[in-house]
Amino acid sequence: MTEETKPINDETAVKVVNDVAAKEENGSNKKSRSLSRDLFFKIMETYKPKLERVEVPEWEAHLWVRELTGKQRDKFELSQLEGKTGNQRVNLQNMRAKLVAATACDAEGHLLFGEGDVYRLGDASAKAITRIYKIAAELAGITQEDEEELTVALGEDQKDASGSS
Secondary structure, three states, X not given: OOHHHOOOOHHHHHHXXXXXXXXXXOOOOOOOOXXXXXXXXXXXXXXXXXXXXXXXXXXXXXXXXXXXXXXHHHHHHHOOEEOOOOOOEEOOOOHHHHHHHHHEEOOOOOEOOOHHHHHHHHOOOHHHHHHHHHHHHHHHOOOHHHHHHHHHHHHHHHHHHHOXX
16 A cells, blocks of 8 residues: 555544644634624723734844734824825835834833834844834734835825826
8 A cells, every 4th residue: 555545543543633623722723703893892802912022132132012003003104104195205214113113012012112212213223123123014914015015106106296207
């Protein structure tokens, strides 16, 4: 018999049962419940942002990064724009430092930095800031595609406004 056609033995059966049990335990086989308005508000009563520890060897320290709420992510994205509606430009200056300031926290989730610290954070090691930014972006659901979409969409508007092609 080949490997593919071997009958299932007790050891293989136990492994399959254990694999299924592990999937059920980590939630991959759990059925979700239908969300109602009341259920949503009940969930939100106990909501705590996810935190992730980030080692920063350049600073010989670690910090925590917390996920953003929808409002916080919108605020971060709007901070990349300058100018009035209809005449907005993308300003990516200190983009990484802005997200770090909005997400870097202690183990209890209290922010370490405020908006006034962004400029100083921008003076820190690019490697350290990028390491923290990558985790913060992942927790915020910010993808490379999101970043490109912002710059491309507004970049096209800027070309049109400047008369460049």
